[in-house]
Amino acid sequence: MARASTPRILVIGGGYVGMYTALRLQRKLKRGEAEIVVVEPQPYMTYQPFLPEAAAGSISPRHVVVPLRRVLAGCRIVAGEARAVDHAERRATVATLATKEGGGNDLEIPYDHLVLAPGSVSRTLPVPGLADHGIGFRTVEEAIGLRNHVLEQLDIASSTRDAEVREAALTFVVVGGGYAGVEALAELENMARYAVRYYHNVAEDDLRWVLVEASDHILPEVGEELGRYALRELRGRNVDIRLQTRLASCEGRIATLSDGDRLPTRTLVWTAGVRPAPLLAGTGLPVTGRGRLRTAATLLVEGTDCVWAAGDAAAVPDLTADPPGAECAPNAQHAVRQSRVLADNLVATLRGRPLTDYRHASAGSVASLGLHKGVAYIHGRAVKGYPAWVVHRLYHLGRMPTLNRKARVLAEWILAGLFKREIVSLGSLEHPRAEFELAAGPGGEPDRS
Incomplete structure (x- = not known):
């Protein structure tokens, strides 16, 4: 890719920080003032707070993603993965889809300003056995795959006479008691409990949901009071919550816990935290012990004047903390707000103006506990139950990018309230060519003699 005559801003990552930064830049920059290039493996941004509802079937999966080419019409989108950054040469190496298909070499993209927002990966x-049997919950593909998988387990349990297979099919283990784990479990448990009414030989009491958490509480993001309420609410729905417990093994489809319990299960969902993208470690830029870039309050990476970072990738000092010295939590609320300051400071740099520091006033925290249930801590007030569920939906609807997506999500919520849930498993979508390959393989051609 040839070097542009105008300054080039290279944005690595199309998640919260990458998309919102590029969106604000294309709005604030004048024509020809700078070229914006966004590198992202998937040509869309996933609004992750809606993944549990997508998994439960309340929202269509295509409505929890935002197409980057449509939203960032003023940017150049490169569908690829950044493999390396050579800051001394101000150049990034990108493996595109064509590269992976053997259609060329990696792209070398030079830059004048670099925004590092590659996000995070599962920690x-x-x-033992986790790589073989674990299921993640960070992408829309994983969310829909998990939905299909849970419904398939109900089919297996309904159709088998083997008691051990049935027990394993109806036991669902989720590891991690943060937002992702609790919301995924709550929505899927809600969906499964509704679905069993259509199975003549599977009852609600046959389902076993287990939440494994290493600490002594769940949902630390919403505070102790609401965390305890969420604990009581889930246990009231017969969810087996194991606190101060770790997963020791899941070999042979048996979840072995640190308390010695062994749970035969065909479903193990891993949501036990995230870590910064591996790309950051090889950039030569300063990182913390946890692998996040050391960043000033202006969102410039320390020791540089043209590398910016925010969100999961950055250790941004929290100027509102008391006592000082803390870092901003790597969550969506900070990522969206930091992206605005980052874009404004980048524009100010191009125009020779002073930079501003990132400061925030926390709006609170919200979490869904399934249909019509939730917890919320908004501006110092704790809200529980149905009101919190409404607050949760309104909060995230307001932060969903684009009016188009807002309208589609709202329409689906209205339809979901008027009609019954869909309980169809489309697991075959994960292997769309399987039937054709079977037909076209040896013995698949019909006899025409």
């Missing part, structure tokens, strides 16, 4: 531990 896994060396648990």
